Amino acid sequence: MRSFLPYTKKYRKEIILGPIFKFLEAVFELMLPLFMAKLIDNGIRANNRTVTLQMAGIMLLMSFIGLGCVLTCQYYASIASQGFGTELRNDVMRRINRFSHAEINHFGTSTLITRVTNDINQLQYALAMLIRLAIRAPFLSIGSIFMAFTIRPQITWVFLLTLPIFSLLLMLIMKRTVPLYKRVQIKIDKLNLVISEHLSGVRIIRAFAKKQTEAAKVAKTSDELAEAYTRVANISALLTPATTLIMNSVIILILYLGGIDVDTGAMGQGDVLALVNYMTQMLLALIIVSQLVIVFTRAFASAGRINEILKTEPSVVDSGDSATASWQQTPAIVTFKQVDFRYTPKSGRALTDISFQLKTGEFMGIIGPTGSGKTTLMQLIPRFYDISAGELLIHQQPITNYSLNELRRHIATVPQTSVLFSGTIRSNLQWGKPHATDEECWHALDIAQCTEFVKGLPQQLDAPVLAGGKNFSGGQKQRLTIARALIKQPALLILDDSLSALDYQTDLNLRNALRKNMAGTTIIVISQRISSVQGADNILVLNDGGQDGFASHDVLMQTSKTYRSIAESQLNNKEATIHA
Numbered sequence: 361m362r363s364f365l366p367y368t369k370k371y372r373k374e375i376i377l378g379p380i381f382k383f384l385e386a387v388f389e390l391m392l393p394l395f396m397a398k399l400i401d402n403g404i405r406a407n408n409r410t411v412t413l414q415m416a417g418i419m420l421l422m423s424f425i426g427l428g429c430v431l432t433c434q435y436y437a438s439i440a441s442q443g444f445g446t447e448l449r450n451d452v453m454r455r456i457n458r459f460s461h462a463e464i465n466h467f468g469t470s471t472l473i474t475r476v477t478n479d480i481n482q483l484q485y486a487l488a489m490l491i492r493l494a495i496r497a498p499f500l501s502i503g504s505i506f507m508a509f510t511i512r513p514q515i516t517w518v519f520l521l522t523l524p525i526f527s528l529l530l531m532l533i534m535k536r537t538v539p540l541y542k543r544v545q546i547k548i549d550k551l552n553l554v555i556s557e558h559l560s561g562v563r564i565i566r567a568f569a570k571k572q573t574e575a576a577k578v579a580k581t582s583d584e585l586a587e588a589y590t591r592v593a594n595i596s597a598l599l600t601p602a603t604t605l606i607m608n609s610v611i612i613l614i615l616y617l618g619g620i621d622v623d624t625g626a627m628g629q630g631d632v633l634a635l636v637n638y639m640t641q642m643l644l645a646l647i648i649v650s651q652l653v654i655v656f657t658r659a660f661a662s663a664g665r666i667n668e669i670l671k672t673e674p675s676v677v678d679s680g681d682s683a684t685a686s687w688q689q690t691p692a693i694v695t696f697k698q699v700d701f702r703y704t705p706k707s708g709r710a711l712t713d714i715s716f717q718l719k720t721g722e723f724m725g726i727i728g729p730t731g732s733g734k735t736t737l738m739q740l741i742p743r744f745y746d747i748s749a750g751e752l753l754i755h756q757q758p759i760t761n762y763s764l765n766e767l768r769r770h771i772a773t774v775p776q777t778s779v780l781f782s783g784t785i786r787s788n789l790q791w792g793k794p795h796a797t798d799e800e801c802w803h804a805l806d807i808a809q810c811t812e813f814v815k816g817l818p819q820q821l822d823a824p825v826l827a828g829g830k831n832f833s834g835g836q837k838q839r840l841t842i843a844r845a846l847i848k849q850p851a852l853l854i855l856d857d858s859l860s861a862l863d864y865q866t867d868l869n870l871r872n873a874l875r876k877n878m879a880g881t882t883i884i885v886i887s888q889r890i891s892s893v894q895g896a897d898n899i900l901v902l903n904d905g906g907q908d909g910f911a912s913h914d915v916l917m918q919t920s921k922t923y924r925s926i927a928e929s930q931l932n933n934k935e936a937t938i939h940a
C-alpha cells in the first residue's frame with residue numbers, strides 16, 4: 361500500500377481536511393443526544409418553552425453545521441479518490457505501454473483490463489472510505505462510551521460488555537468472508553476473460569455452430585461467480601439480524617436499568633433516551649468499521665494485483681534519452697548474426713542460428729511452412745522482443761543502441777491480423793502520420809490499391825470505420841492497414857502475410873506499386889505464397905525455426921529443399937502463374 365502514497369501527494373490537502381470535517385460532524389452527532397436529553401428533561405417535562413426552543417434551535421443548528429461538514433468531506437473525498445485513481449490508472453497504463461509483447465503475453469489482456477478498471481476502482485473506493493469513515497467510525501464508537509459515562513457511569517458497563525461481544529461477532533463473520541472476497545475477485549477475473557474471448561470471437565463461435573457450448577461456458581463461469589458471491593453474502597447477511605438482536609437486547613437492558621434510576625430520581629427520562637441513542641450510535645459505528653475492514657481487504661488484494669504490474673520490468677529495455685544511435689543510413693539496414701530466440705527462458709528455441717544481411721533499398725522475402733518462425737523473426741526487428749543470443753544490427757549498430765522511439769519511427773510493420781480503430785478512414789491513416797493531407801492519404805491509398813473502394817464510399821476519406829474495421833472485408837482491411845503503414849514513409853516496411861486476403865492480381869498490382877512509388881523504402885514481405893516473394897532480391901527460407909537458405913529465387917530453387925518443395929507445390933497451381 362505504501363507504494364501508492366506518491367499518487368496521493370497532490371491531494372494531501374483533501375486527505376487531511378476531509379477527515380477533519382467528518383470528525384467535526386461526528387462531534388456534533390455525539391453532542392446531539394445530550395441536548396435531546398436536556399430538551400426532554402429541562403424543556404418538555406419541566407414545561408419550559410424557552411429551554412425547549414433553545415435546545416431544538418441548537419440541535420437544528422448543529423444538524424445543519426454537521427450537514428455542511430459532511431458535504432465538504434464528501435467533496436474532498438471525491439476529489440482525492442478520483443484524482444488518485446486517475447493518476448494511478450495513467451501510470452499503470454504507461455507501464456503497460458512499456459511492456460514488450462512478452463509481458464503482455466504473460467499477463468494476458470483480460471486480466472490487464474480488470475486490473476486497470478476494477479482493481480483501481482477498489483483502491484479509489486477504499487481511499488474515499490478512508491477519508492469519510494476511517495476516523496469517524498472508531499471515534500463514534502469510543503465517543504459513545506465516553507458520553508454514556510458522563511451521563512451515568514453506573515450504566516457504562518453495559519456499553520463495555522456489548523463492545524467485545526459485538527467485536528467477537530464481527531471477527532467471526534470477517535474471518536469467513538475475507539477469504540471469500542478474494543475468491544470473488546479471482547472469479548470476476550475469470551468471467552472477464554471468458555466474456556472477452558466470447559465477444560471477440562463471436563463470429564468464429566457462430567461459424568463453428570458453438571454458440572451453445574460457449575454460452576454454457578459463460579453461464580458456468582457466471583454461476584461460479586454467483587455462487588462465490590452468494591456464499592459471501594449469506595454469511596454477511598447474518599450481521600444485520602445479529603446486530604439487531606444484540607442492539608434490541610441491550611436497549612431493553614438500558615431501559616430496564618434506566619427505568620430503575622428514573623424511579624429513584626438518579627436520572628431523567630431524557631438521559632435514558634440519550635443512552636439508548638449512544639448505544640445505537642456505537643453499534644452502527646462498529647458495523648461501519650466491519651464494512652471498512654472488508655473494503656480494505658478487497659483493496660489490499662487489488663493493490664497486490666496493481667503492484668504486480670507496476671513492479672514488472674519490461675524485458676525490452678528502452679535506451680530512451682541515453683540512446684547512442686540515431687538513424688543514419690548505411691548500405692546494410694538489417695543484419696542478423698547467429699541469432700537465437702526463445703519466447704521465455706524455459707521454452708524451446710523459436711529461432712536458431714539465423715544469419716543474413718538485408719541491404720538498404722532491397723526487397724526481401726521470407727517464406728517457410730506454418731510455424732517455422734516467420735512472424736517471430738519479423739517481431740525482432742522493431743524490438744517487440746529482444747533476441748536471446750547472437751547479434752542484431754540496424755544500420756550496423758546494435759539494435760539496443762537505438763531508442764525504441766527512434767527505431768519504430770523508421771520501421772512500419774503490417775501484422776498478420778489487420779487492426780483498424782473506430783473512427784474514419786482518415787483518422788486511421790493519420791495514425792501513420794498525424795496531420796497527413798488529403799493528397800498524402802490518397803497517395804498511400806493508391807499504392808495500397810484502396811482508391812477504388814474508398815472512392816465508392818459516400819464519405820470517402822471520412823467514411824466511418826467501426827471498431828476492429830468490422831464494416832470492411834478482410835482484403836479491404838489488409839489494404840487499409842498497408843496504406844496506414846505507407847503514409848509513414850518508413851525506411852523499412854515489413855508486411856507480415858499482409859497480402860494473404862488479396863486475390864493474385866491485386867497482390868501483384870500492390871507489389872508493383874510499392875516498388876514504383878516506394879523506391880527509398882526497404883521492404884520485407886513475409887508470405888506463404890511463392891508468387892509474393894519470388895521477385896525479391898533475396899528470400900530467407902525458414903524451416904522449424906532454422907534457416908534453410910538466403911538467396912534469390914533461382915539460386916534457392918537449386919540449393920534449398922524447403923524452398924523447392926514449396927515452389928513446386930504452388931507453381932504447378934494455375935493461380936500461381938501470375939507472378940512478378
Ligand SMILES: Nc1ncnc2c1ncn2[C@@H]1O[C@H](COP(=O)(O)OP(=O)(O)OP(=O)(O)O)[C@@H](O)[C@H]1O
Nearest residue numbers: 465703707710728729730731732733734735736737
Ligand atoms: N507468443 C508466443 N509465445 C510462445 N511461443 C510462441 C509465441 N508465438 C509463436 N510461438 C511459437 O513460435 C513458433 C513460430 O511461430 P511463428 O508465429 O513465428 O510462425 P510463422 O512461421 O509466422 O507461422 P504462420 O505462417 O502460421 O504465421 C511456433 O512454434 C509458435 O508456437
